[in-house]
Amino acid sequence: MSLWHKNQRFLASTRGQIITLLRRSSRTVDELAQALGLTDNAVRAHLAALERDGIVQQRGVRRGSGKPASVYALAPEAEQLFPKAxxxxxxxxxxxxxxxxxxxxxxxxxxxxxxxxxxxxxxxxxxxxxxxxxxxxxxxxxxxxxxxxxxxxxxxxxxxxxxxxxxxxxxxxxxxxxxxxxxxxxxxxxxxxxxxxxxxxxxxxxxxx
Missing domain, CATH: 3.30.1380.20 (Trafficking protein particle complex subunit 3)
Known part of the structure; x- marks a missing residue:
């Protein structure tokens, strides 16, 4: 199987979907959970694994009416997962x-x-x-x-x-x-x-x- 097909399979997984969402824009745990239909704890577990792999990083805090929420974004290394010309x-x-x-x-x-x-x-x-x-x-x-x-x-x-x-x-x-x-x-x-x-x-x- 080619690297491209392996990457496509990964991007179809839950962690891959998180990466795709973060590629569009930085998001909080709650925003990711709503987009994916998952619990906040499930999203946090996936984010922790992606952070360990150097693919996702925390980038600031979003303040609103409630408790401040950490904002997550893709690390520069994550771009290697996507097809290039x-x-x-x-x-x-x-x-x-x-x-x-x-x-x-x-x-x-x-x-x-x-x-x-x-x-x-x-x-x-x-x-x-x-x-x-x-x-x-x-x-x-x-x-x-x-x-x-x-x-x-x-x-x-x-x-x-x-x-x-x-x-x-x-x-x-x-x-x-x-x-x-x-x-x-x-x-x-x-x-x-x-x-x-x-x-x-x-x-x-x-x-x-």
Whole structure:
């Protein structure tokens, strides 16, 4: 089952319905209970679980004629549960770029994107292994599943999941983006040797210092 279908099943559950309501606007326990036909205690139990998962957060208090009521809203992380247009938008952008400018210019642009992305993280400037570990954490944060391995006498970053898998088959040059990103993060040249057939998997060899 795809992640999209799993998310749709979750959003159809009671907690998913709470998330959908809070996506429209922040609400109190009483407002959620009325909308869902549940008791206040049942709603509080669901909200407590969603708070523990970092999906819902309290955001102020609403004062009225009675006792002040806590207001609940979605945490920023909750947006990951909803479908996004990133993959198709990136696919179409790469299609247009490939049609309108030469391949070497597309690669230059992708490398520049990788360099700019790298500035969003601060990597400790210690030993190479420390920097590699931090870079792998960033790569996995972006959707990879990478580990540090030894490959023919070199260190290599091997990922069994590609963060850009949706566009790599049609635009393998996009791997230059991640190659440049990792080079900037690690501080030494990193060269990609990715398998872009079928389900793309990433492999980057690290230059010996």
């Amino acid at each position: 990133y993959d198709p938008a990136l696919q179409q952008l790469l299609d247009v770029l490939s049609e309108r400018i030469p391949a070497d210019e597309v690669e230059t642009l992708l490398r520049e994107v990788g360099r700019r992305m790298a500035t969003q993280w601060k990597i400790p400037r210690g030993e190479l292994r420390v920097r590699l570990g931090a870079a792998i954490e960033v790569f996995n944060e972006l959707g990879g599943m990478a580990e540090l391995e030894a490959c023919d006498g070199h260190s290599c970053i091997r990922s069994y999941s590609c963060p850009l898998a949706a566009v790599v088959p049609g635009h393998p040059a996009v791997c230059r983006l991640t190659e440049t990103l990792l080079t900037e993060l690690v501080g030494v040249p990193v060269q990609q040797h990715c398998d872009d057939d079928g389900s793309p998997q990433c492999c980057f060899t690290v230059a010996t210092t």
